[in-house]
Structures are given as C-alpha cells and as structure tokens.
C-alpha cells in the first residue's frame with residue numbers, strides 16, 4: 001500500500017482543532033458556572049454529603065432566584081416525592097404547570113410527575129384525572145399502566161378492561177390478569193342482590209376464556225381454574241349437577257395441583273347424587289398422584305365417615321409416612337376428635353385412634369405449632385393468609401399464591 005507523507009500534515013491539524021474545541025467548551029462551562037448562584041453549589045455539596053434536608057433548602061433558594069430553571073424544579077419535585085413530602089412535591093409540579101411559557105413536552109412531563117404525586121399520596125381520584133389527561137401524549141404508556149393499577153384498586157373492572165384494551169393498541173404487552181378482571185366482573189354479577197345476574201356472569205366468563213386464549217395463557221394456569229370454579233358455582237345454582245361435576249373434574253385433569261381447592265365441593269356433589277363412594281375413590285386416586293394437605297384432609301374425613309376408622313387410619317399412617325407433616329397430623333387428630341365427639345357425645349376423654357392416649361392434649365400441643373404453618377403464602381411479598389387469594393391483599397400481585405400450605409412449601 002502506498003503511503004503519501006503529506007497526509008501527516010493532518011495530524012497536528014486535528015490535534016490543534018481538538019485543543020481549540022476543548023478550550024471553547026471549558027470556557028463556556030466556566031462562564032455558565034459563574035452564572036450559577038452559590039446556593040446551587042451549597043445544595044450540591046449537601047446532597048453529596050447525604051444531607052438532603054439542607055440540600056432541599058439550598059435548592060429552593062436557587063429555584064426562587066432562578067424561576068426559569070425547570071430542570072431544578074423537576075429534580076426538587078421528585079426529591080420531595082421520594083422523601084414522602086407529598087404536599088411540597090405537588091406544589092412544585094403544580095407551579096410548573098401554571099407557567100404559560102412552558103413548552104408542551106415539559107408540560108406533559110410535569111403533568112406526569114403530578115399524577116405520580118397524587119398516586120403516592122393516595123389521592124386516587126385526582127391521580128386518575130391527571131393520568132387520563134396523558135393518554136394522547138408521550139407518557140401514554142406509563143399513564144395507562146398506572147390507570148390500570150388505579151382501576152384495579154377501585155375494583156372498577158370495566159374500566160380496567162378498557163384501559164388494558166387501550167394499552168394493547170400501543171404495545172404488544174401480555175396482561176395475564178385480564179382474565180381475572182373478567183372473573184371479578186362475573187363474581188360481581190353473581191353477588192347482585194336479591195337476584196344474581198347469571199347471564200352477565202356467563203358473558204364475562206366467555207370473555208375471560210377469550211382473553212386467556214389471546215394471551216396464550218397455559219391450560220393449567222390459575223386463572224382458568226378460577227373460570228372453571230365460577231362456572232361450577234353457576235351450574236350448582238342452576239341445579240345442573242352434571243355441568244357442575246364436569247367443570248370441577250376439568251380442574252382435576254387440567255390443573256391437578258388445585259384439587260385441594262375444589263375437593264370438598266366435588267365430594268359434596270357426589271354425596272348429594274347418592275354416589276359418595278365414587279367421589280371418594282376419585283379423590284383418593286388423585287391424592288396418590290398429587291398429594292397435598294388440603295386433599296389429605298378431605299379424603300381422610302370422607303374415609304372416616306364412609307368406610308371405617310381402621311381404613312382411614314391406614315390411609316393417614318401411609319400418607320404421614322410418605323409425607324411427614326405436622327399439619328397432616330394435626331388435621332388427622334382434629335378429625336379424630338370431632339368423630340369421637342360425634343360418636344360418644346361430648347366426652348372426648350374416650351379415645352378411638354390410640355387407646356389410652358389423650359388426643360385432646362396431643363392435638364392442642366401440635367396445634368400450637370401448626371397455626372403458623374396452616375397458611376397460604378404470597379411468593380412475591382410473603383403475605384400469609386388463611387384463605388386462598390387470586391390477588392395478594394399485601395402486594396396486589398396476581399397469581400402469587402400456590403394452592404399449598406406454608407408447611408408444604410418450606
């Protein structure tokens with residue numbers, strides 16, 4: 001390759017240009033710096049020394065001197081919000097919005113900040129209004145996400161569904177909780193007094209299944225278990241026993257883990273139709289494949305009531321051996337005591353399972369430990385609850401509860 005020496009002249013030339021540019025930058029920076037008030041540096045210093053209170057005072061001073069500096073107002077506003085000083089945060093952002101000379105992009109930004117202030121302050125009505133204004137702006141996406149959260153917390157499922165639809169027009173983002181919104185609508189329709197709106201509930205469930213298909217929800221997902229459970233409830237209220245059985249048994253097949261939630265209902269259905277033994281056999285077989293404490297409880301009690309004490313104990317012994325569980329033992333003793341009470345009046349000192357042992361004392365000892373374990377637990381925030389929740393009351397996340405008790409998860 002030929003190399004022409006005269007090209008070398010560009011090297012010092014480029015260096016020279018670089019030096020000039022740097023000098024120009026430094027000069028400009030110095031002149032800008034000289035224009036900044038002292039309070040600005042004081043504030044920065046306090047911030048670096050982790051003294052946010054004094055930093056805020058200094059910055060407020062600067063903001064008073066130089067009311068044009070919008071960036072400083074934004075920074076102050078978010079500092080206030082982070083520290084939970086909501087009134088001050090709201091005031092800063094409102095004052096920005098009152099400015100007639102504020103460019104449109106910054107106006108939207110201020111509106112978004114103000115909406116977040118209201119949300120954090122728990123002023124849901126105002127937050128909702130403030131976010132709604134942003135639907136046609138660059139902040140539409142975060143605004144819609146926030147609106148969905150607000151409608152959810154207000155249990156306004158219709159508007160939550162509309163907001164999800166709007167979100168979908170902007171971004172292809174899965175919103176799996178949409179199925180639950182329709183389930184909530186269905187349950188609300190069923191709870192109408194004095195007469196439930198069964199038709200509306202069924203329509204909402206059809207929408208729920210459609211939403212699940214659109215979101216490609218897994219066939220064993222909790223949301224579809226919920227749909228089947230509500231459908232079973234509706235069938236029961238319409239005295240359609242076969243449909244009720246079909247829906248409950250579909251859960252055993254599709255989502256076997258959830259059997260514990262519906263076992264009692266399914267057994268009751270078989271018992272009402274005069275076929276209690278078939279129901280028990282079905283659940284017993286399911287337990288062999290998918291053991292869980294809730295199912296153990298139902299099967300053991302049914303065996304004790306339908307068959308005899310010795311077969312029920314044999315089942316309990318085998319289960320506790322293969323899955324040692326304090327809670328299982330507790331349930332066993334509880335059922336045993338209840339049965340003893342039923343069979344021999346209120347005299348619980350006469351024992352059935354282990355002659356000579358004081359089951360009442362034994363159970364009270366065990367029960368003290370199992371109280372803590374007898375709970376469902378949120379995988380996201382750790383909130384514990386006695387009943388099963390589709391949405392965590394602690395952190396509002398959906399489907400964070402496994403249909404298993406704490407002892408089985410630990």
Ligand SMILES: [Zn+2]
Pocket residue numbers: 378379380381382383392393394395396397400
């Ligand atoms: Zn939670």
